[in-house]
Amino acid sequence: MTPDGFRALGxxxxxxxxxxxxLDGFDTAVxxxxxxxxxxxxxxxxxxxxxPHPFAAREGLAVVRFPPQSPNGRIGWGxxxxxxxxxxxxxxxxxxxxxxxxxxxxxGRTFGGVPLIExxxxxxxxxxxxxELELSAAQCAEDAPAETAAAQHExxxxxxxxxxxxxxxxxxxxxxxxxxxxxSALVADVWVPRPMDTYPGE
Amino acid sequence: xxxxxxxxxxxxxxxxELARELRGHALAVDADPYRMEPHLAIGAYGxxxxxxxxxxxxxxxxxxxxxxxxxxxxxDGVVRDVELAYGDAxxxxxxxxxxxxxxxxxxxxxxxxxxxxxxxxxTDAAWSFFAVTEPGRGSDASALTTExxxxxxxxxxxxxxxxxxxxxxxxxxxxxxxxxxSAPLSIRAAxxxxxxxxxxxxxxxxxxxxxxxxxxxxxDGVPIPAGMLLGNHLPALRRGLWGAMRVFNTMRAHVAAxxxxxxxxxxxxxxxERPGAPGIDQLRARLLxxxxxxxxxxxxxxxxxxxxxPPGVAKNAANALARAASRWAVRxxxxxxxxxxxxxxxxxxxxxxxxxxxxxxxxxxQHITRSYxxxxxxx
Numbered sequence: 001m002t003p004d005g006f007r008a009l010g011x012x013x014x015x016x017x018x019x020x021x022x023l024d025g026f027d028t029a030v031x032x033x034x035x036x037x038x039x040x041x042x043x044x045x046x047x048x049x050x051x052p053h054p055f056a057a058r059e060g061l062a063v064v065r066f067p068p069q070s071p072n073g074r075i076g077w078g079x080x081x082x083x084x085x086x087x088x089x090x091x092x093x094x095x096x097x098x099x100x101x102x103x104x105x106x107x108g109r110t111f112g113g114v115p116l117i118e119x120x121x122x123x124x125x126x127x128x129x130x131x132e133l134e135l136s137a138a139q140c141a142e143d144a145p146a147e148t149a150a151a152q153h154e155x156x157x158x159x160x161x162x163x164x165x166x167x168x169x170x171x172x173x174x175x176x177x178x179x180x181x182x183x184s185a186l187v188a189d190v191w192v193p194r195p196m197d198t199y200p201g202e
Numbered sequence: 203x204x205x206x207x208x209x210x211x212x213x214x215x216x217x218x219e220l221a222r223e224l225r226g227h228a229l230a231v232d233a234d235p236y237r238m239e240p241h242l243a244i245g246a247y248g249x250x251x252x253x254x255x256x257x258x259x260x261x262x263x264x265x266x267x268x269x270x271x272x273x274x275x276x277x278d279g280v281v282r283d284v285e286l287a288y289g290d291a292x293x294x295x296x297x298x299x300x301x302x303x304x305x306x307x308x309x310x311x312x313x314x315x316x317x318x319x320x321x322x323x324x325t326d327a328a329w330s331f332f333a334v335t336e337p338g339r340g341s342d343a344s345a346l347t348t349e350x351x352x353x354x355x356x357x358x359x360x361x362x363x364x365x366x367x368x369x370x371x372x373x374x375x376x377x378x379x380x381x382x383x384s385a386p387l388s389i390r391a392a393x394x395x396x397x398x399x400x401x402x403x404x405x406x407x408x409x410x411x412x413x414x415x416x417x418x419x420x421x422d423g424v425p426i427p428a429g430m431l432l433g434n435h436l437p438a439l440r441r442g443l444w445g446a447m448r449v450f451n452t453m454r455a456h457v458a459a460x461x462x463x464x465x466x467x468x469x470x471x472x473x474x475e476r477p478g479a480p481g482i483d484q485l486r487a488r489l490l491x492x493x494x495x496x497x498x499x500x501x502x503x504x505x506x507x508x509x510x511x512p513p514g515v516a517k518n519a520a521n522a523l524a525r526a527a528s529r530w531a532v533r534x535x536x537x538x539x540x541x542x543x544x545x546x547x548x549x550x551x552x553x554x555x556x557x558x559x560x561x562x563x564x565x566x567x568q569h570i571t572r573s574y575x576x577x578x579x580x581x
Contacts, residue, residue, distance in 0.1 A: 034538035
């Protein structure tokens, strides 16, 4: 499947379906970083022990831990190269879908009699997200070096946070579809290997 | 800028000690925030109630050594809350007691109303609510539509829906803002009890800070005795939203305190797992600077409850820093830490909540700029 295909899957069917496609044919028990993974809740592999999470199940996901394979535990490299790109594309699709929902909401609400969608701060923030989406999609098509994946996913997490805020307090409810953006970040945090980072500022 | 004197340093010290116990309850409260019996004896809860309840309803003010801490000081409150939030902000927000409603009651209520309100909160397991926000109207408090209609000279009826209300589904008494007419000054606050007919509340499942127990309250003709309207003894300008705005200024400083405390906790969590993690000194220095901003905001509110600039600056700075700290913490540790150190995953959710409390960052930006322009034109 191409990055565009993964993106469409994420947008149309959501994070769990997209993640299932990304992990298709992958031995998650071996690849899970240090035995930790976020997986589609349907059809968990043998040995996966589900760790309680307040809302992962609502999105069709499970946070799991695999038992240690040896006294040294597990290593597990996570998602690299094409699968890290595929996950980025799925996350792009999820983000696009929720941006669309957010824009409908912003257009239908007013503050001081003015639709939120016309407020300059909101207009600017939407433009920033759209720009990031295009840039990230281009990066998916660019065959970028594997070590750039973590930075790309972090940018998607930040764009997701901007979209989350478009929902106002609704954006903090676990029974709202926006939970997909919190879980999208968690999936990347668990699955995408990263260099141990420095503090870049807020 | 505020430098803490011996009195405030003593309060900070005792709060830091209490935070250790509080943290021990964090994961359980996050997992099931409505099951509070195992947590009601937390020492910090006693201190919170003592410092938020007027003297006449307690055994006296909090004392630490030779110092006293009477209720009502925003600076005392933020010094306390930075430390308690270092323990865990979710557990702090789950504390029974007067909360935001108490701040408004202290400003607008007469003696009989205060007796009624604090009497209802006299047990260890009684929560209160402060209901301004409505579905679809968010931060635009002036656009609220909940109706308070006079039925007889002695009784009103309350109709409408309130949403995103802290302790909304477990509070036994609280304050509800509603309209008696269409004019701006027709917004009033009423003391409301959850056991009145027509009062229906449901909990909202939250991403993080789950101890806050947001809820939705439906008011279907709730009878309100005229004596329960707050501010009857005050000029019309000071009865309604004026009071709410002053409560929000106070609470923004407190939310900033929660954010700074959580950020500092994340720094020390990483330090414990990975001493010398790159960026740790830089981030901690920013957080300590932000703590100073929070103290300054608390002092500014104590000088002038209408001050919206300093709390806005503190809240925006702290909110952004706490979230940056959570992202840095995730990136600084290996992926397994999200499970092996459960507070990391929890605090990563919690820090997002500060954005939505008492006005989003875009709302704060407006307060900050307006406040600056006002002071500039006065120069």
